Amino acid sequence: MNQEQALHLLQYGTTPVSNLLFDYYACIGLNEKEMMMLLHIYRFIEDHHPFPTPGELSERMAITDDECSSLLRTLINNGFLDMHKNEDDNQVMYETFSLEPLFRRIVEAFYRPAEDLRTEAEGEGELYQLFEQEFARPLSPMEYETISVWMDQDKYSADLIKAALHESVLSGKLNLRYIDRILFEWYKNGIRTKQEAKAHSDRFRKSTSSAGKASKEKLPDYPNINWLDEP
Incomplete structure (x- = not known):
């Protein structure tokens, strides 16, 4: 790898993730596959794409579209992920994911x-x-x-x-x-x-x-x- 390639990699960017997520995800009942799914959603949100499809998520994970859909339903049902309906200035409806339930449970875990x-x-x-x-x-x-x-x-x-x-x-x-x-x-x-x-x-x-x-x-x-x- 030459210096130009190394510089390009450094400019690709990073996604900051709190260590609390790594320290407490197992304590609140998440397994590794579920946690990786949430991290990918977090990355999409950071990239201003707050509602990635199962297909988009499966491209970055070693699971199928159907498995992604099932995993998303599980995360929502178990209270780790929210899905909100929103309306823009032109009254066009759109949906977004929210990781607030995950963060709230991580904070609660920190104090228990x-x-x-x-x-x-x-x-x-x-x-x-x-x-x-x-x-x-x-x-x-x-x-x-x-x-x-x-x-x-x-x-x-x-x-x-x-x-x-x-x-x-x-x-x-x-x-x-x-x-x-x-x-x-x-x-x-x-x-x-x-x-x-x-x-x-x-x-x-x-x-x-x-x-x-x-x-x-x-x-x-x-x-x-x-x-x-x-x-």
Whole structure:
């Protein structure tokens, strides 16, 4: 390489990236492929191209267009990436990516013990996988968002959500609307742990069995939420 070529390389530019991203991405539940995708998006944004397509991203990564699309959906669903709709001066709509969710979670990670964050991230990932296993299909973006709201806004623990999923399986009503009502009923009854949920469910099944309400052909509905079947 001659001096002219070396000078050209130096003038190609650099993309400044905070060391916090490298230090904490694993703690917040990102794997290497997801992190590389976010870094490429960051690079595009720095180059004034805030909405790269899956095709443009795949040209810089060792994955296909379809894999890029799937990875983008995962990052958005899991709260690492935002997609905004905007309008220019001519009222033409356009979309942009935002890495603000990623940066916010990195900053939160900086002020929390790494082991706590890693355990929490692993628990969330396991929870999504469990739902997909029981549903026998990938979750939709809306379903991802619903489960995220249960954890982030309603403050239901992952263990309690798993217990509610188990109840819905036993009742033969495998949908998030039914699970949401189970969680709400538990909350009204002061149930906060999976142990309390199990004891509550056991008492209900025992009472319905002794009253002769149990059916051999169909599992009983969950208490107080039979109206969920109504349109």
